[in-house]
Amino acid sequence: MARKNKQARLESISGGYGAIPWTVLDSVSFKGASDKAKALLFALMRQHTGNNNGRLHLAKKWLYNQGWTCHENNSKARNELIERGLIVQTKWGGLNMGADLFALTWYDITNFVGLDITAKGYSRGAYLLCNLTPTPRRKPPVIKQNALTDDRTSPVPTTVLAKQSTGTTTVPKTALLDHFTGTTTENNVFIPLHTVNSVKRIVGVKAKSGIRKQPLS
Template identity: 40%
Template sequence: MAKSRYKNAADKRDSGGHVAIPFSVLNGAAYLGLSAHARMLLFDLAAQYRGNNNGDLCAAFKSLMRARGWKSEETLNNAKRSLLEAGLIFETRKGGFPNKCALFALTWYALDDCGGKLDITAQSFPRSAYRLKDPRPVIAPRMLKNASLTTAGVVEHTR
């Protein structure tokens, strides 16, 4: 019987949940261009994600973010603005008075149904919007070993 390669995975890490952020996000220009505060907010929002609540993530200063170490509401708002401009988060509900906080979604996940809380639909959600800020680099062709610099370096296969 084959042994599962994930059999001892629980023994290799601390218990509890984890934050899954793809390398395409972490290595992308949208993320790399962020300030430290914006990166911290991205992780704070990602820590709220439970697998079925993308779109229902909150960044309210007084009720939530102050307890997570945020000292200034202005700094928090600047970080939110940076994440929105980078396409890493999307505002799914506008905040309003009274007692209605703005809600956000992480754009590398699909939008979840949040029980009618959201102002948008899954069809209007810009999934992977951060990639629009990060066009794929043009890959230069590799030169073969000992190939002439003036030729294309094409080698025919022989048996």
């Protein structure tokens, strides 16, 4: 029979993971960092395997595969992490020298071979020395709304009254059209008809031939 007072199993995960101490999460350095800098720090933690601290890189191709496609934003976030002591650069790369290498400052560096810093020059826990103010956040854009535009979220629509004319409208004579004779097509195109002058026949008057004309029946 199982013991009732058996210690409950701690919540655990399977597979590799990145560890970050509470002292880092609660530090002024981390809490004051921008969101992009924090996200880049977590991306860099993905490379740590337990014995390669100091050899973490932020190569452009690797960042692009991780979704970091803006080089300018990546550089700003990297410099912010360095200024706040969350990471430290351990090797300066260049042409035919490979990428720049970095270390997470809450871990030890077990192997300094090939790095540009020594054990005496490495300061573990440098994030605790940070006294910088929080990085300013970008203010959301201000959307200006036209007062005359109806607000769809408002229960009472905005109604604009048209200004009524108080004067007398005068129509020029040229605008008055005589009665027209013609027809229209199905496209409302007016086609005028030619006017034929009718010949008036006068009954009871002698013509040139001298024959008296008779009234028409």
